[in-house]
Amino acid sequence: xxxxxxxxxxxxxxxxxxxxxxxxxxxxxxxxxxxxxxxxxxxxxxxxxxxxxxxxxxxxxxxxxxxxxxxxxxxxxxxxxxxxxxxxxxxxxxxxxxxxxxxxxxxxxxxxxxxxxxxxxxxxxxxxxxxxxxxxxxxxxxxxxxxxxxxxxxxxxxxxxxxxxxxxxxxxxxxxxxxxxxxxxxxx
Amino acid sequence: xxxxxxxxxxxxxxxxxxxxxxxxxxxxxxxxxxxxxxxxxxxxxxxxxxxxxxxxxxxxxxxxxxxxxxxxxxxxxxxxxxxxxxxxxxxxxxxxxxxxxxxxxxxxxxxxxxxxxxxxxxxxxxxxxxxxxxxxxxxxxxxxxxxxxxxxxxxxxxxxxxxxxxxxxxxxxxxxxxxxxxxxxxxxxxxxxxxxxxxxxxxxxxxxxxxxxxxxxxxxxxxxxxxxxxxxxxxxxxxxxxxxxxxxxxxxxxxxxxxxxxxxxxxxxxxxxxxxxxxxxxxxxxxxxxxxxxxxxxxxxxxxxxxxxxxxxxxxxxxxxxxxxxxxxxxxxxxxxxxxxxxxxxxxxxxxxxxxxxxxxxxxxxxxxxxxxxxxxxxxxxxxxxxxxxxxxxxxxxxxxxxxxxxxxxxxxxxxxxxxxxxxxxxxxxxxxxxxxxxxxxxxxxxxxxxxxxxxxxxxxxxxxxxxxxxxxxxxxxxxxxxxxxx
Numbered sequence: 097x098x099x100x101x102x103x104x105x106x107x108x109x110x111x112x113x114x115x116x117x118x119x120x121x122x123x124x125x126x127x128x129x130x131x132x133x134x135x136x137x138x139x140x141x142x143x144x145x146x147x148x149x150x151x152x153x154x155x156x157x158x159x160x161x162x163x164x165x166x167x168x169x170x171x172x173x174x175x176x177x178x179x180x181x182x183x184x185x186x187x188x189x190x191x192x193x194x195x196x197x198x199x200x201x202x203x204x205x206x207x208x209x210x211x212x213x214x215x216x217x218x219x220x221x222x223x224x225x226x227x228x229x230x231x232x233x234x235x236x237x238x239x240x241x242x243x244x245x246x247x248x249x250x251x252x253x254x255x256x257x258x259x260x261x262x263x264x265x266x267x268x269x270x271x272x273x274x275x276x277x278x279x280x281x282x283x284x
Numbered sequence: 285x286x287x288x289x290x291x292x293x294x295x296x297x298x299x300x301x302x303x304x305x306x307x308x309x310x311x312x313x314x315x316x317x318x319x320x321x322x323x324x325x326x327x328x329x330x331x332x333x334x335x336x337x338x339x340x341x342x343x344x345x346x347x348x349x350x351x352x353x354x355x356x357x358x359x360x361x362x363x364x365x366x367x368x369x370x371x372x373x374x375x376x377x378x379x380x381x382x383x384x385x386x387x388x389x390x391x392x393x394x395x396x397x398x399x400x401x402x403x404x405x406x407x408x409x410x411x412x413x414x415x416x417x418x419x420x421x422x423x424x425x426x427x428x429x430x431x432x433x434x435x436x437x438x439x440x441x442x443x444x445x446x447x448x449x450x451x452x453x454x455x456x457x458x459x460x461x462x463x464x465x466x467x468x469x470x471x472x473x474x475x476x477x478x479x480x481x482x483x484x485x486x487x488x489x490x491x492x493x494x495x496x497x498x499x500x501x502x503x504x505x506x507x508x509x510x511x512x513x514x515x516x517x518x519x520x521x522x523x524x525x526x527x528x529x530x531x532x533x534x535x536x537x538x539x540x541x542x543x544x545x546x547x548x549x550x551x552x553x554x555x556x557x558x559x560x561x562x563x564x565x566x567x568x569x570x571x572x573x574x575x576x577x578x579x580x581x582x583x584x585x586x587x588x589x590x591x592x593x594x595x596x597x598x599x600x601x602x603x604x605x606x607x608x609x610x611x612x613x614x615x616x617x618x619x620x621x622x623x624x625x626x627x628x629x630x631x632x633x634x635x636x637x638x639x640x641x642x643x644x645x646x647x648x649x650x651x652x653x654x655x656x657x658x659x660x661x662x663x664x665x666x667x668x669x670x671x672x673x674x675x676x677x678x679x680x681x682x683x684x685x686x687x688x689x690x691x692x693x694x695x696x697x698x699x700x701x702x703x704x705x706x707x708x709x710x711x712x713x714x715x716x717x718x719x720x721x722x723x724x725x726x727x728x729x730x731x732x733x734x735x736x737x738x739x740x741x742x743x744x745x746x747x748x749x750x751x752x753x754x755x756x757x758x759x760x761x762x763x764x765x766x767x768x769x770x771x
Contacts (some may be wrong), residue, residue: 126741129503142503145310146474146733148741152507160511166519180435181446189443196447203447206530210455213523217463217516221470224512228505231497238500246501247478247730249310 113236113284114140114256115268116243117276122148125251128274129154132253135270139259143237143252165223166216173215178208236284254282303397303735305579310733313580317475317727318482320575328574329722336714343708346701347422355425357701363687364696369423370534371676372706374552376416376713377457377531378672380464381524381553382560383409387467388520391513397588399731400580403475404571405564406468407726411716412563413461415709420454422705449533456530463523467516470509473499474730528552535679542622542683545610551603558596558642559672561589565665567717569658571726580727583656590655593668594646600675601643622683630695631682634674641671 119125122144129142133156142155185191186198196203225231237243237254246252253276255267264281271279308316350357360367383405390398424430429438433454437443444451476492477499483489499505529549536548565586572581611619626635645667648654655661686693720726737743 121743122739122741123743143501144503144506145314145478145501146730146739147506147510148503148739149734150741151503154741155503157504157507160508162508162511163515166515170519184443185446189437189441191442193445193447200447206449206452206526206533207446207455209526210452210459210523213519213526214459214462217466217519220512220515220519221466224470224508225497227508228502230499230505233493233498235498235500238498243500244481247474247481247499248314 111284112257113282114254114259114262115264115271115279116237116240116252116254116282117268117271117274117279118242119251119253119275120277122151122251124275125253126151126154128253128271128276131274132255132270135261137255137259137261139256139262141254143243143246143254145247145249145251148251160227162220162223162227166219169219169223170212170216174208174212176215177211178204180211181207236282239283240280242278242280257284303400303582303584304732305582308579308736309738310736313727313729313732313736314478314482316575316577316580317725317729317732318479320721321479321723321725322482322484325722326574329718332714333718333722336711336718339707339711340715341711342704343418343711346704346708347418349701350422350705351427355423357699358705359697359699359702361694363692363694364681364684366423366684367681367696368677368698368702368706369419371673371680372709373416373419373423374531374676374680375559375673376412376419376709377460378528378552378556378559378676379563379669380409380412380416380460380560381528381556382564383407383412384460384464384467384520384524385557385560386564387471388517388524391517392521395588396735397585399728399735400577400582400585401564401568402731403468403471403728404567404720404726406464406471407717407720407724408560408563408567409464410461410468411713411720412560413457413464414716415713417457417461418709418712419705420457449530449537452530453534456527460523460527463516463520467520470513470516471728471731472724473497473509474501475725475728477501478729479725525553528556535683540683541611541616541618542626542679545607547603547606547610551600551606554596554599554603555642555672555675558593558600558646559669561593561596562665562668562672565589565593565661566669569662569665571721575721575726577727580732586658586661587652587655590649590661594649597642597646597649597668601639604639604643618688622686625686626678626682629682629686631678631685634678635682638671638674638678641667642675645671 117128119128125142125144126148129151132140133154142151144151181204182199182201185200190198192198237246242250243252253271255262255271257264261267268279268281304313355369358367358369360369383402386398386405387402387409391402420433421427421430424433432438432444433451435444435446473496476496480489480492480496483492529552532548532552535543536545538544568581568585572578608623611623614620626632645664648660648664654664681696685696733739
């Protein structure tokens with residue numbers, strides 16, 4: 097669909113979500129992202145069927161804080177695993193089995209490790225869900241018919257209407273000038 | 285296309301191997317993978333599913349009878365208190381390891397060929413762990429107190445013994461099952477979204493949509509997603525090595541000759557990867573033909589897998605030799621007797637089956653013709669899994685059946701219920717795998733698309749369709765304008 101700014105009102109606070117532009121190849125998208133980044137937009141995103149190598153750099157994204165969440169969860173899990181074993185065998189119910197000491201820390205290593213890994217993995221998955229705001233089954237992007245191909249072979253840039261630099265006419269023209277195959281306005 | 289598959293194996297483009305043949309575009313990958321799920325159920329699927337379901341029913345009957353009557357229905361008795369139950373457990377856990385090796389370890393080593401097979405190998409891992417967990421669960425005799433294995437106090441306010449390898453094993457296998465399922469699900473999310481976006485019916489859209497969590501392929505999401513995937517791979521790698529190490533400690537921490545040996549952890553891990561790759565091969569040979577995925581799962585993939593099997597099979601053979609050397613060098617008559625008894629005693633038939641299947645048969649993989657021949661690969665993958673099942677049987681039963689005193693020697697013979705439980709576990713495994721290939725995309729399309737040449741953001745379409753290094757291409761052709769104001 098060719099871009100037609102007359103379809104909406106002229107206010108930058110318009111009650112629509114933003115503009116969606118489709119690009120033909122990962123290479124086109126990559127260079128368009130570099131331009132949108134350098135133009136200074138902040139409330140925007142790119143959408144691809146698979147992770148395109150280096151695109152987070154072209155978009156100017158910072159490193160994910162996820163590793164710190166995972167580290168914290170892993171250490172918490174390992175500590176819980178170790179303390180549980182110490183508490184059971186040395187404090188709550190001391191019992192001699194096979195002549196092993198109550199506080200047999202070398203024998204506690206495997207379970208400490210396993211519980212640490214379990215917590216770290218849960219932290220990685222649910223931390224990622226949290227950072228990505230998943231699950232989110234409703235989103236204005238899903239109203240677009242062309243966006244259904246985002247999981248197949250289409251590459252998009254979406255710029256939200258509440259970006260400070262957003263101007264529906266100029267932003268749409270910018271995306272067209274970057275080689276977009278089609279540009280459309282997204283209702284919110 | 286004039287070139288044959290064999291030619292393409294030897295003509296890497298721009299110094300990189302061609303992983304996906306016939307140069308498909310992104311949409312072709314989506315089509316071939318999604319079509320297998322969306323088309324009407326083929327008759328061939330029922331031909332696999334119905335026998336699998338029948339065997340699963342057999343497992344239900346065998347386990348019910350076991351619960352009703354007690355573990356005496358198996359051929360267990362003093363001195364052989366562990367036999368097929370624990371053999372099956374170790375066998376199935378081992379099968380799972382190849383899936384994690386492919387999905388996690390090969391990911392860390394940036395082995396891009398893994399993308400064609402990782403989804404189905406991970407599914408195999410999860411189903412194999414399900415089969416494995418069945419056996420410790422049902423072998424305890426009094427199943428109503430199986431919760432004594434959980435880290436909670438029982439009705440006497442007593443806790444399980446955390447200093448015992450048997451409890452380490454409960455933790456290792458259950459954490460392994462959980463992390464494998466999480467890893468698999470995270471990998472599935474983009475493909476579930478693909479199935480959602482293609483869905484023609486409301487039911488499909490809803491079913492895939494719920495589990496796709498509203499994934500919209502946003503690069504801000506991919507950014508955290510890829511970090512999570514990398515971390516999960518980094519966590520699963522030491523985890524998978526720990527799991528079979530801890531399984532081996534069920535034996536190695538005891539003082540029984542034949543079990544009490546420090547070579548067990550690495551030896552078990554190598555054997556696990558060996559048998560798991562054999563199972564991946566068995567499944568992939570069938571799937572790639574049944575679902576016309578020959579251009580995605582290529583002979584190159586089989587070539588690589590056969591090389592890994594050659595390495596791990598030879599490592600296992602080295603471990604068998606090490607065990608004999610250690611027993612001789614120990615000077616302990618019981619140790620020496622146990623190993624001579626393995627090779628020459630009443631279970632010599634099992635021992636030599638193991639050696640033939642596991643050490644001798646994979647040596648054919650020194651030859652490239654064998655590594656790229658589907659019939660040889662298929663037959664050997666089954667032979668190797670028979671051998672690996674016998675390895676666990678030999679370790680467990682031959683070490684037990686001749687106790688320290690000849691007065692307490694015995695010979696284990698399986699009953700019909702031992703056999704039913706083993707066959708039934710295959711029923712469980714193949715039922716789950718059939719359901720998987722019917723309802724879920726069996727190839728990770730989002731990952732396969734990344735290994736196509738045009739996925740590279742510096743790729744330019746040309747008559748040769750080759751990857752050009754962008755630093756080299758710019759001064760030569762210069763079709764790519766330098767981004768203005770790029771920092």
